[in-house]
Amino acid sequence: MNDIVDVRENAARFYEKALKPVSDGACCGASAAKPIAIAAGYETDDLKNVPADATGNSFGCGNPLAFAGVRAGDTVLDLGSGAGLDLIIAAQKTGLTGRVIGIDVSEVMLARARTNAEQAGLSNIELRQGAIENLPVESGSVDWVISNCVINLSPEKWRVFREIHRVLKPGGRMLVSDIVADGLPDWILSNPDMHSACVSGALPAQIYLDAIRDSGLADVTVVDRLVYDDSALRVLVSEALPVSLDSLACSAGKPVEDIVGAVVAAVSGRVQSLRIAARRPG
Numbered sequence: 001m002n003d004i005v006d007v008r009e010n011a012a013r014f015y016e017k018a019l020k021p022v023s024d025g026a027c028c029g030a031s032a033a034k035p036i037a038i039a040a041g042y043e044t045d046d047l048k049n050v051p052a053d054a055t056g057n058s059f060g061c062g063n064p065l066a067f068a069g070v071r072a073g074d075t076v077l078d079l080g081s082g083a084g085l086d087l088i089i090a091a092q093k094t095g096l097t098g099r100v101i102g103i104d105v106s107e108v109m110l111a112r113a114r115t116n117a118e119q120a121g122l123s124n125i126e127l128r129q130g131a132i133e134n135l136p137v138e139s140g141s142v143d144w145v146i147s148n149c150v151i152n153l154s155p156e157k158w159r160v161f162r163e164i165h166r167v168l169k170p171g172g173r174m175l176v177s178d179i180v181a182d183g184l185p186d187w188i189l190s191n192p193d194m195h196s197a198c199v200s201g202a203l204p205a206q207i208y209l210d211a212i213r214d215s216g217l218a219d220v221t222v223v224d225r226l227v228y229d230d231s232a233l234r235v236l237v238s239e240a241l242p243v244s245l246d247s248l249a250c251s252a253g254k255p256v257e258d259i260v261g262a263v264v265a266a267v268s269g270r271v272q273s274l275r276i277a278a279r280r281p282g
């Protein structure tokens with residue numbers, strides 16, 4: 001396996017491990033949403049008719065569809081769709097005259113999203129296995145590309161943006177929520193779990209925005225920005241993500257709690273989530 005495939009597979013396994021066991025599926029609604037979805041910017045209204053399993057297994061860093069002008073009949077493509085939260089919200093907006101396609105490299109995630117879509121009673125969601133760097137999607141076929149906290153994981157971000165440009169219809173729009181970072185220390189950058197946790201693969205904001213423009217997309221705009229405070233970072237590092245800090249703790253000869261503090265201090269103020277809009281000219 002080469003490095004690029006390794007990174008993709010590591011990310012897939014990392015989030016499969018983070019999935020909570022399938023619930024009995026009886027309950028829907030925001031009351032079951034875990035704080036990560038609410039902290040990421042979803043309103044209770046967004047989550048009202050969404051199965052608890054989809055909100056509880058959301059690993060996003062924003063709400064790409066917030067204030068989006070998705071209309072009935074539109075086609076929406078979600079890159080790295082995970083357990084399906086954004087697919088379900090999008091499918092409720094497009095209605096049965098539209099459709100939503102989710103792409104994920106992980107079969108486990110695709111199966112979970114399929115179950116959640118069925119649970120939500122939505123028949124206009126299609127799941128396809130594939131890599132976001134080489135989308136199994138026809139050129140010029142979608143009105144919207146959305147993505148939530150996935151592109152930072154790709155070692156080939158420039159390819160991903162070129163693919164987004166290719167699959168959008170002329171005039172079609174991209175809305176992504178993603179992590180950008182700057183000035184991270186080497187011990188964070190070289191830790192593979194920190195890459196899978198959406199930290200060390202993140203580009204500085206300016207480079208990320210330039211990569212989008214280089215793909216040919218236009219009107220690139222940062223529409224929202226979320227800077228994590230230290231208490232949110234502490235929850236993400238120590239509870240919300242399956243980051244393995246044991247090896248770091250062992251090699252440093254320190255307790256895991258000290259390592260959590262060191263990670264939070266190292267990334268504090270250096271990591272933020274942006275919601276970015278762009279458009280394919282034409």
Ligand SMILES: C[S@@+](CC[C@H](N)C(=O)[O-])C[C@H]1O[C@@H](n2cnc3c(N)ncnc32)[C@H](O)[C@@H]1O
Nearest residue numbers: 012058059060080081082104105106131132148
């Ligand atoms: C951080 S999770 C985000 C999932 C979802 N967007 C959400 O908001 O909950 C990253 C997801 O992207 C998938 N993924 C990671 N790298 C990928 C790639 N290169 N191509 C396709 N899917 C990928 C993972 O399997 C995982 O489901």
